[in-house]
């Protein structure tokens with residue numbers, strides 16, 4: 001069932017995963033981020049209200065994991081996973097969601113143009129395709 005998570009518990013979990021802490025002044029919520037490539041980062045919205053040192057209320061208790069990219073002065077969402085419920089095994093569920101976010105981007109860049117590679121659904125299943133495809137029609141792929 002629904003559980004409270006303390007700031008310390010969340011910090012400990014996220015630091016182990018290599019994330020650093022940030023804070024969203026709009027939602028008063030503790031957030032964490034980790035760059036996985038230049039300009040590409042995973043951000044986790046904790047549901048912890050930092051100033052109050054407690055979790056948000058039930059109904060606002062979903063932990064969110066998003067993958068974002070900085071492009072010039074804007075930030076775009078590349079991927080956003082299903083919410084992680086704040087239940088007893090939230091650590092395992094959140095770890096899985098972070099792994100899912102990591103899978104969206106290949107560790108290596110495009111063999112043809114050097115852009116980052118994103119996970120795509122093709123006719124023959126999942127593959128990594130060049131993120132420049134829409135712009136330049138680059139057809140670079142990776143396993």
Ligand SMILES: [Zn+2]
Nearest residue numbers: 110113130138
């Ligand atoms: Zn390419």
